[in-house]
Amino acid sequence: xxxxxxxxSLRALIAACALAVTGLIVPATPALAADEAITVDFATTAGxxxxxxxxWIYGMTENGSGPADHFLRDVKFRYxxxxxxxxxxxxxxVSGAYERRWNSTLAQxxxxxxxxxxxxxxxHDLWGADGYPISRFPGDNGDWxxxxxxxxxxxxxxxxxxxxxxxxxxxxxxxxxxxNRPQSQYFELWRRGYQRIRxxxxxxxxxxxxxxxxxxxxHAFWNQYLDFVRANNVVPDIVSxxxxxxxxxxxVSAANTTLNSRGIQHPRPYQINEYGATNEQNPGDGSWxxxxxxxxxxxxxxxxxxxxxxxxxxxxNLLIRNSAGQHLPRGEWxxxxxxxxxxxxxxxVTPSASYDAxxxxxxxxxxxxxxxxxxxxxxxxNLQRLDTTGGIxxxxxxxxxxxxxxxxxxxxxxxxxxxxxxxVTLSGNxxxxxxxxxxxxxxxTVTLVPPSDGGFTSVAVAQHSxxxxxxxxxxxxxxxxxxxxxxxxxxQQLWNFRPVSGVxxxxxxxxxxxxxxxxxxxxxxxxxxxxxxxxxxxGAQNQQFTLRRVTYGGNDAHDYQLVARHSGKCVDVSAVSxxxxxxxxxxxxxxxxxxxxxxxxxxxxxx
Numbered sequence: 001x002x003x004x005x006x007x008x009s010l011r012a013l014i015a016a017c018a019l020a021v022t023g024l025i026v027p028a029t030p031a032l033a034a035d036e037a038i039t040v041d042f043a044t045t046a047g048x049x050x051x052x053x054x055x056w057i058y059g060m061t062e063n064g065s066g067p068a069d070h071f072l073r074d075v076k077f078r079y080x081x082x083x084x085x086x087x088x089x090x091x092x093x094v095s096g097a098y099e100r101r102w103n104s105t106l107a108q109x110x111x112x113x114x115x116x117x118x119x120x121x122x123x124h125d126l127w128g129a130d131g132y133p134i135s136r137f138p139g140d141n142g143d144w145x146x147x148x149x150x151x152x153x154x155x156x157x158x159x160x161x162x163x164x165x166x167x168x169x170x171x172x173x174x175x176x177x178x179x180n181r182p183q184s185q186y187f188e189l190w191r192r193g194y195q196r197i198r199x200x201x202x203x204x205x206x207x208x209x210x211x212x213x214x215x216x217x218x219h220a221f222w223n224q225y226l227d228f229v230r231a232n233n234v235v236p237d238i239v240s241x242x243x244x245x246x247x248x249x250x251x252v253s254a255a256n257t258t259l260n261s262r263g264i265q266h267p268r269p270y271q272i273n274e275y276g277a278t279n280e281q282n283p284g285d286g287s288w289x290x291x292x293x294x295x296x297x298x299x300x301x302x303x304x305x306x307x308x309x310x311x312x313x314x315x316x317n318l319l320i321r322n323s324a325g326q327h328l329p330r331g332e333w334x335x336x337x338x339x340x341x342x343x344x345x346x347x348x349v350t351p352s353a354s355y356d357a358x359x360x361x362x363x364x365x366x367x368x369x370x371x372x373x374x375x376x377x378x379x380x381x382n383l384q385r386l387d388t389t390g391g392i393x394x395x396x397x398x399x400x401x402x403x404x405x406x407x408x409x410x411x412x413x414x415x416x417x418x419x420x421x422x423x424v425t426l427s428g429n430x431x432x433x434x435x436x437x438x439x440x441x442x443x444x445t446v447t448l449v450p451p452s453d454g455g456f457t458s459v460a461v462a463q464h465s466x467x468x469x470x471x472x473x474x475x476x477x478x479x480x481x482x483x484x485x486x487x488x489x490x491x492q493q494l495w496n497f498r499p500v501s502g503v504x505x506x507x508x509x510x511x512x513x514x515x516x517x518x519x520x521x522x523x524x525x526x527x528x529x530x531x532x533x534x535x536x537x538x539g540a541q542n543q544q545f546t547l548r549r550v551t552y553g554g555n556d557a558h559d560y561q562l563v564a565r566h567s568g569k570c571v572d573v574s575a576v577s578x579x580x581x582x583x584x585x586x587x588x589x590x591x592x593x594x595x596x597x598x599x600x601x602x603x604x605x606x607x
Contacts, residue, residue, distance in 0.1 A: 035378045036352035040359045040368055043385035044348035049360060053290040054336055055079025055117070055301035056316035057274055062087065064107030067315055067327045070490045072115050075336035079301050080112040081168065081273055083122030085130040086311055092128025093150045094136055101126050102157055104312070109163050120207060120273065120301075121165040123154060123193070129170075129178055137181045138189050151193060155200045166205045166238065168273065169193045172212040174221040183221065187228045194234040205237040210273055214246045215255035223258065230262050239266055242274040244303060248289070248296040270296075274303040280373065281305070281317060283331040283405040283443035288371030290339055291356035294346070320412050322486060324580070328412035329489040331442070334405050335369070337489070338416070338445050342367045355379055363390040368446040372437060379435045381446060387429040389448070396426050397451040400433055403606070407441035414468065414487040415459040415605045416445065417558070423451040454499040457512065458606025459487060463559065463598035465578040468493040469518075469571075471533060472581065476514045479521070481532045482584040484573050497607075506546045506565060510536060517543040518571075520586050525567040528574075531584045541566035547604065552595035558603050561589055573599040 055078050060066065084092070084101025091097040105126065109119040127150060128134050138147035158165060170193075173179040173186045190208065197206055209225050216222060222241075229235045239259065243251060252270055259266050275289050281302070293300040304316035314320065318333040329337075344362025351357070354375045359368040366389050368381065392398050402420035406413055424431050435444050460469040462484050470485035471492040487493065491513035500506040509518040511533055519534035520542040537543060544565040562571035564586055572587035576599045590600055 035380070036354055036375075037380035037382060038352050038355050038357055038370070039350040039382040039384060040357065041348040041350070041384050042359075042361050042366065043388040045345040045361075046348065047346055048344070049294075049342055049346055051076040051078055051340060052269070052298070053293040053300040053302075054340065055081070055273075055299065056318070057081040057301055057304045058085065058306075058311050059304060059314060059316040059318070060108045060111060060312065062104045062107075062312045064104070064109075064111040066313065067319055068488075068490075069115065071315055071319060071327065071329070071333070072117075074340060074489065074491070075333065076340035077112075077115055077117050079118050079120060079273075079299065080108060081120040081122060081301050082108050083125030085122070085125040086308055089130070090128060090132045090134065092126055092130070092134075093153075094128035094134045097128075098126060098153070102154075106157070106161055106163075109161075109165060113163060119163070119165045120168050121158070122168055122171055123151075124170045124178060126150075126154060131177050137179070137185070139185045140181070144188075144192060147189065147192065148196075151196045155196065159200070164204055166207050167193075167197050167201075168207040168210050168240070169197075170208070171210050172242065173209060174211045174213055183224065187225075190229070191232055191234050194236075205268075207238045207240050207271060207273070208236040210240045210242065212242055212244070214241055214243060214251045215258055217254065217258055226258055226262055226264065230264055235264055238268050238271045240271040240273050242303070243272050243276075243289075244274060245277045245280055246272075246275070248272055248275070248292040248298050248300065252296040252298050270298040271301070272298050273301040275300050276303050278305045281332060282373065282407045282410070282441035283335045284371065284407070284439075284441045285373030286332040286335045286371070287358075287369050287405075287443040288356055288373050290335070290369065291349070291351070291358045291371045294358045295349075295351075295356065320410075322412070324486070326486045326580075327488060328486060330410060331405050331407045331413040333489065334413055334416055335443050338367070338405070339369055342369065352379075357381075361389045364392065364449065366392060366448040370435070370444040370446070372443070373440065376437050376440050379437050379444070381433045381435060382430065383433065383446075383448070384430045386426055386431070386448075392448050392450055393426065393429075394450050394452060397423050398426065398431070399423050399449045399451045399453055400431075401447040401449065401456065402433065402435060403445045403447070404439075405443040405445065407439065412487070414461050414466075414603075415489070417605050418456065418458075418607060421456065421607075455497050455507070456606045457494055457496050458604045459493050460495060460509075460562070461487060461603040461605070462573050463601040463603055464576055464596075465573065465582075465599070467578075467580060469495065469584065469602065471511045471514055474513060475533075476516070478516070478534050479532050480514075481530045482518065483581045484577075484584065485580050497604075500544050500565075503544070503546075503565070505548075506544050508536060508543050509545060509562075518545065519543045520564050520567065520569075523566055524586075525569070527569070527587050529567075529586050531571055531586055545571065547607065548589075548592060550601055551593045554595070555601070556603060558605055558607055559601050560604055560607070561592065561600050562602055563589060570600040571602070
């Protein structure tokens with residue numbers, strides 16, 4: 001077992017100091033037991049998933065064009081929060097450099113809306129209060145003229161753009177990094193800003209206070225803010241705060257207590273619009289926050305600890321760039337992708353001290369995303385009332401596929417790794433899966449399908465180049481020659497391996513993006529025949545590939561040759577090329593014990 005304390009980053013430390021000054025004691029993370037258990041009850045449901053945790057602060061390029069759409073769509077992106085921070089630093093209104101920040105904000109807002117997300121506007125960054133030591137704040141010396149002019153410009157720009165946004169009036173006003181003036185001056189800013197926005201856009205939502213704090217009956221700023229907004233009739237539409245770190249479930253309970261005691265209505269979900277401290281941005285902690293946000297019923301935006309140009313890129317560090325500038329997913333991005341695949345109905349989970357999970361059931365499958373990030377050891381996942389699932393149980397059995405989402409020390413991750421794939425027998429409509437959690441930063445997922453379903457989904461990574469088998473140019477046409485390309489996680493690199501009946505270890509490979517099959521052109525048996533995609537044909541042996549394990553020293557358990565059934569030849573990257581977009585063809589197979597070249601060895605992580 002290994003346990004780890006959750007330390008705070010610099011900004012979180014500032015917030016912690018503020019908490020200490022006000023008398024709130026933040027307990028240390030306790031030592032945790034090695035072996036724990038969680039329970040999933042499929043009979044108890046709670047509506048459909050809304051992917052409320054899939055948001056973040058910044059992460060698009062300055063002009064809003066990157067990263068590529070699929071990185072956002074594949075995770076069912078919901079929120080972006082931005083306002084041009086750190087552009088032209090010092091920048092913003094206070095430095096006479098408002099336009100660049102506004103232009104970037106508008107570009108990112110339009111792309112967010114086009115992708116189906118909601119945009120949360122940050123006026124403090126447009127003002128210039130992004131951590132840079134600015135010379136003036138709104139209302140200095142009792143003069144609000146400059147702030148009124150700023151708000152007039154911003155309101156006019158939003159109106160001219162024709163966009164609907166949420167207005168987060170000032171970020172973290174309880175710490176001097178963002179508000180280096182008396183608290184009373186901030187409260188007056190809130191009152192003025194609120195009234196201007198409400199008059200200009202009656203139907204647009206106002207968010208606040210977005211403090212570097214969590215709700216508490218003893219936190220001075222939190223309680224004084226609530227008293228002020230109630231007394232002045234300027235209560236935000238959405239109450240917000242930051243958990244850096246924190247527990248959304250405990251936070252929501254405390255928020256309910258403090259708002260309810262004042263008679264403040266809060267019909268909309270709370271918004272934890274920065275969650276995850278720097279050392280919590282990994283698959284294990286990310287999964288835990290997703291589960292806790294879902295349990296709490298709060299919307300969440302993942303924090304972004306990047307700076308400068310990197311702040312406006314990389315999807316809040318969910319992505320990393322290689323030497324060619326290509327975005328590649330980190331492990332936590334794959335967590336959000338699995339989360340986005342959870343459809344149907346949310347089902348009940350009983351957490352343990354260290355672990356929580358988000359679980360769903362749909363016709364033909366059920367999925368469990370397990371979050372930890374605090375300890376290692378054995379985890380028992382008790383799956384109950386499987387009789388209430390649809391199309392999964394056959395002859396009192398289900399197939400359980402367990403995958404690990406690696407952190408890989410924060411580097412690029414090619415895909416989830418299957419660690420168990422077995423048919424299990426139920427007892428009393430229940431079964432317990434024992435999962436080894438060997439790495440504190442990794443996440444675990446469970447997918448349940450019918451026992452007769454022997455297929456799986458995976459990337460296929462050429463071992464000589466570490467690039468993925470890829471449907472070139474996202475084509476849907478027959479005859480499109482396949483290629484290798486950087487492993488960037490899109491559907492064009494995900495292959496659904498469907499078992500060929502009666503032929504052991506042999507599959508058709510259906511591309512998830514195009515829906516077409518991997519195919520040796522013209523049923524050729526010749527070396528060099530192109531491997532392309534084609535409409536799937538029943539019984540076509542040039543679309544059937546046997547997974548043949550390699551045996552040379554140093555291979556991974558997921559390493560295979562893909563052997564075309566009709567020809568007995570291997571799927572091969574042409575000329576052992578390591579160049580992206582090198583074509584894929586068939587060629588006489590190397591001996592399975594031959595350790596090179598490796599352009600015929602494919603790492604099938606999902607096998």
